[in-house]
Structure formats: C-alpha cells, structure tokens
Amino acid sequence: MRIGYLLRRVAMLAVTLLVASFAIFTATYLAPGNPLAALSGGKSLSPEAQAALEQRYHLDEPFLAQYGHWLAGALRGDLGVSIPLHEDVSSLIADRALITLTLVLYAALLIVVIGIGLGLLAGLRPGWIDSSVLVVSSMAAAVPAFVAAIVLTAVFAVSLGWFPTIGAGEGFVGRLEHLTLPAVALALSSVAVVARVTRTAIREEVAREHVQTAISRGIPQHLVVTRHVLRNAAIPITTVTGVTVASLIALSSVVETSFGLNGLGQYLVKSAQSKDIAVVQGISLVLVVAFVLVNVVVDALYAVLDPRVQLGARAA
C-alpha cells in the first residue's frame, strides 16, 4: 500500500513534468520578444548576424522540432544551453538552486516557528496578547515582500549595520548572516497568515464540546491542549503552512531581486523575459519537483497527524 502510493506519486510526477515542460515551452515560445534581444542589449543586429545566431540556437526550426530537441536532450540529462550565456543550463541552475533552497527553507522555518507559535499564543491566551497578535499580523500580512525588503535594509543593514545589504555570503555563517533579512522579508506576510489561521483553528477546537468537557473534568491544561486541541487543529495548520511554503518558491524572486541574490526565482523571471527557453524549462522543472515534494510531505504529515486519514487521500 505504501509502495503503491509511492509508485503512483512518481508516475504522477513524471506526467506532471512532461505536461508542464510542454506547456511552459509553448508559452515561452509564443511570448512576444526575441531571444536574441538579450544578447545585443536591444541594439539592432545585421541580418547576417541574426541569421547566424538563429542557426546556432536552432531558432530557425519549427516549434515542434525545437521542443523535440529539448526533450531528447532532457531525457539524456542534458537540459540544453542558455542563449545569452552559451553555458549548460544544469550548471547554471546548480549554482543558484542552493541559494534559493536555503532562502526558502530559512523562511519556512521562520513561518513554522514564529507563525504557528504566535497563533498558538493568541489562540490560547485571549485578551491583550490575542489582540496584539491580531493587530500586528493584520499589518504584516499587508506588507508586500519588496517593501519589507527596502525597510529592513534601510533599518538593519544601512543604519544599524547589523546585517549585510546584498549578496549571499560565503560559508555557513556568512550565508546565514546574508540570508537573514531576505528570509524575514520573504516570510513576513506568510507568518502573519499562518498565525491567523492557527489562531482560528485553535479557538475552534477549544470551543468544541469534547474539549470543554475535558477542561471541566479538570484534566490538566497541557494535556488538553496537546491531546485534543492541537491534534485536531493540526490539519488546517499543516494545510496552510504547506500552501504558503510552496508559494514562497514563487515569491522568492521578488526578495532575491531586492537583496541582489542570484537565486533561481530571479533568474527564472529574467530568463522568461528574455525568452531563454532552455533556462526557463530547467528552472520550471526544478520548481515543479519542489512543489510536488512539498505536497508529498504535507500528505505524509496528514497521515501521521490523523490516523483516520489514508495516505494519498486529502483530509477535508
């Protein structure tokens, strides 16, 4: 049953990748613009130069032939060559994937620890704590990541000098130092969302009859919270955390741009704009895999959290 589930997921992933690769290739191909524009900085090329470059990158061939070239290469593990850089896509992606992965994991950690933590606090402690969490999270939820980036940089990097303003740093400590502000900027609105959903879920559970009964029977509070409240509230909390963490992958490009991080997100946006198809394909596939993996983890968590949930089925 577990094995069957795993095989199903792998087959689904393969199909997803194939469909996504074709859809993305088509969209990039149809998008307005000229892949050679990125090469020349928008200056006009002589017709000879244009023709020579088009031939070099198969741009003069029909659409399906171009996709065929790409797919055949991808199946052999060769993701093709970036047009402006004339460099293997796989090495270009490897360079950047680590930055984005670290950034997203760092932000995810902040979301889980701070978001769920604050939500628990607000849900279990009605009164001024609850109100202040509500007010602060309402404000934080409304701040776009790039505004958070500018303000955080101005305060903590330029004025106070606690953190660097730009770049990804060297070594583990340097990397952590460089990615702290970006991770906070990236996580900020998601922390607020997760905190609010957690708070609501906890309050709903606390109000339920069986919990109230447990409390009235004098069962110690920590037992009530862990056994009754948390276990049932865990499902919506996991869902919203999974969704927000998955969305970080897409949001990361904004933050990467603001902090001069050469990550995948920023690179995907740039490559899509310059119609660098091979790079767009490569990064998209990495992101699709990441997305699917996050979903698998969330699924697995459901099964762990709630014995009534069968692996592979979604809880309501």
Add this chain to the structure above:
Amino acid sequence: MTRNNLVRAGALLLACSVAAVGCGRSADDPSTSRTAGDLRPTTAAATKDADAITWAVYRDVQTIDPLYVFDYPDNTALTLFCESLLRTQPDGTIADGIASLSRTDPTTVVLDVNADATFWDGSPVTADDVVYSLERQRDPELGGFYGQAFSRVDTIEATGDRQVTLTLKQADYWLDGELASVPGIVVQKKYVEAKGADYGTPSGGVMCSGAYRFDSWSPASGVVAVPNDDYWGEADARVAKITVKGVVDEAALTSALIAGEIGGTYPPAISTLPVLEDNDAVTVTQGPGYATAALVISNLKGTLGDVKVRQALSLALDRDGIVENVYHGAATDARWLANPGTFASARETYQAAYDDSPALEQDLDRAKALVEEAGAKGRTITIGMSSAIPDIAYTAGAFRTAAEKIGLEVEFESVSADAFINFFIDPKAREGVDAFPTVTYGDYADPAALSATVVLPDGAQNYSGFDDPEVTRLMEEARGTEDAEARAELVIEAQQRTMELLPWIPTAQPNAVVVTGKDLTGAVSSFAYMSAPWAEHLGAR
C-alpha cells in the same frame, strides 16, 4: 517588479525617514544640474592598494567575447581586463594601445604591435593574434555585432611578425575609433581555438593582455579579475580583486553602495542619484558621456513624415523636465544629435560650433505655427513605449504633453519592459508606430559615431528609411578625410543639417556617472570606460 515604482518610491522615502539615510535633497533642486564645464574624465589617481571590491552592473554579465559585448554590463567586465589595438583615453582622444597605427597611403593602414606586448600567459602578442581577432570580428558566420565597423576594409594581412596591414576599399578615418574600442580588442588565437564554443563563456573565459587578468566567472557570483603582475605596459593595478556583479534593484544597489559592500558602479541612469550625491559614504563623479537620449522617428510615412511637424514637436518639448526628472541633473541640454562628450579630436572646433548652435528651447508659438503650416492639426502620432520603464515612460509622456499643446494627438503603443527592445530589432513590432524613445551611443568618442548609424541609409539604427543625400555626402566625405579639423567641419555641417531635418529628436545628453565608495579613487569617469581599461589607476585614497 517595475510596475510597483510608486510603491517602491514610497517605501524608499519611508526608509529614508526611518533610517535617516541622507535623502534630503529633492530631485528637482537646480543645484544638482551640471554643465559640460565641470565634467571630469578621470578621478584622482589612487595612492594606496585596496582590498577586494565588488563593482556593480545593472544586470549579470552575459558574455565577455568581444564579438558579442554590446551593452553596459558586458563592456564593463571586458574593458576591465582586455585591451584594444589603440587606446581610448579618458578624454576620448586616441593613443597607441597594443599597437600603433600609421598610414602609408589613404587606403593602407599599418598596425605595428608593441614589441613588449604579452598576453597573461606571458606569450607575446603576434601579428597572427591581431589578424585572427579582427577577422573574427568581421566573420559573418560568427554573427558578431561589429561587422559594420569593417565595412571599408578589404584585406587584413600579417606583413611581419608584429605588423599587420589593412587594405581598404576606400579611405576610412572612422576606423581608428573602432580599433580603439571593442572591435579592436586583441584576443589570443591559440586560446580561442582551444576553447572553441566555450570561448567567452563562464567555463571558457578569455585570454587578453591587460593590467588585470580574468580570474574566474560563475554566473551566480560574477566575473572576477585580479592584477596581472607581469603587465607589459604602464599601469597600476592596485585592487586585490574586482568582482563585476549584476545588481538589478536600484534600492539594493543604493543601500549596498552606502553600506560599503559595493565598491563602485557606472549607473546608466539611476533614480537615487540625489540620495547618493548627498551621502558622505560615497563619491559621485560626472564626466563626459557619449550617449544621447532621443525620440527615434521610426516612420516617415505618417504624421511625422513632414519635417515641419518634427520641428514643431521638438520645439514644444520641455527638455528641462527630462534633464531633471530622468537624469536628476546628470545630463547636459541637447543641441545636436551627438553628445558634446564625444568631442575628442578637434575638440575646440566642435565645442565652438556646438555653442553657436541654437539651444533647443521651448517655443510653443512657433511650434503651433509650424503645425498649422503643415496642415497637421488634429493628426495623431503613435509612440511606442513601456510604462514599466520609468525613463521611457516619462519621455513618452513629455512628448505627449508637447504634442497636445500644439494641436496634435498622441497614442501610446505600450508594451512590457522586456518587449520594449522589440521596437529596435523587430520590424513587425514597429508596424504602426511612428516613434519611440531611446538612449543610445556610438562605439567611440566622435560626434559622427552615433550619427552614422542614424542618418546613413544603411545605418544600423536608421529605422525609418531616412535618406538625405546632402547629409550622406557630408558624412561619407568626413569618413574619408584625414585632417581632423577638416573632418570636424564636415561633421559639424552634417550635425546642423541633421538638426534641421530631425531624423531623431534629441531630448537630453546624459553625462557619464561613476559612483564609488569614499575610500576608492582613480576610476575613469568618462564614457571611455566602455571602450578601454577603466581600473588601471583605481585604488585606495
């Protein structure tokens, strides 16, 4: 991301007030404006060695192969460590580089390679390397961007171990400028052949002869150069390591410059210039520029086909607003299509003629009268623009305002920031578009360099089929005239006639700007950084 400019500006202001980052001066304070008089081509030479620095460019470097280097970031990286046959000096004049140039007759150009010149690997620069470098540039199979520069060259031959002779189809005195810029960069034949398709890419690198040498390039962290201890010429590579890295976001760039994490940058146009000029942590220097901001007239069959309408539009434009709002004073007013920063040879002659040329001042009455004369009242001009590129959007808006004041209508053909490029390279994108704004420059410091691409019938940037026999004659004659003064007279006449006919409408002449941390000095501060080594005197104060 550019869509959010308003929000971004708001956030920047907020950041200024929260963090007390010096954001005091308003952008339209006239004290920020500069005239050509106080532009400096160099900053004071360094006296001490400096630690490793990062040098920012507006996007990541894409190539360092001289065939395809065609935009600010790639030029900045390449000219850091590669050298041309001739050398563009900071003031735009041409000196000997790897070679010296002489002419035995008007169609025979001899290049004598300096006997001391060596590549980074210690091997001498030979005639074969020079021939190979130039032939690569003009090989249509390779699709290099500078083939046009060699249009009057017939053969390129080694006539000695260190001598190369170019035989020309016609005399060509524009060639010197090209050979002092990217088309004249000398690469090592052996190295290029060994690297094949990887040459000039992150994994292949390059082999040149400059005072800094290429060290490494990883697309995610930038192009790294280190001093070349065995440099053959006179230079002083004092910075331990220079990393050329793309920083896309202006706010991030500004913060990093102020925090000292970025050592310097040559921003093409930066909205935070007033902030940087007011901040003690950085030094802003303005120097002569080669770039011209203009409205490209791409269709001479529509409303703008009548020269009177073009003149009227030019007369109605508020150029001061563009200089203030787009360049924050880092531009001089336009009188010609050429930027006065390009005056190098025959400088006084050019400057005197430029000063005598009429300033392009707003004159709505005359403009209205011209529209009446042309019978163009109520007709429409379609301007291609991108509301996502602030400078372009501002300029397009200024033209719309100007047109509406004099009885013309303007429609915008607005596209995304990245699609804006297509107006320049895709005839389909230009269909139905009468004009679009641009900022562009010639390869070298000469008023003819940019103009030739605009006014000549086969010019690379002549989108409208503009063809004036008189302008063409003057330009072609100038190209074949040896004496610099006589050549200048012809170019001056061509410029003046060009300004009457307005194949393009110039809007401003941006200065070159260099921003460095306050401890650094010695960078070239004119647009010459695009053509020649700019860090040979860079170091600590």
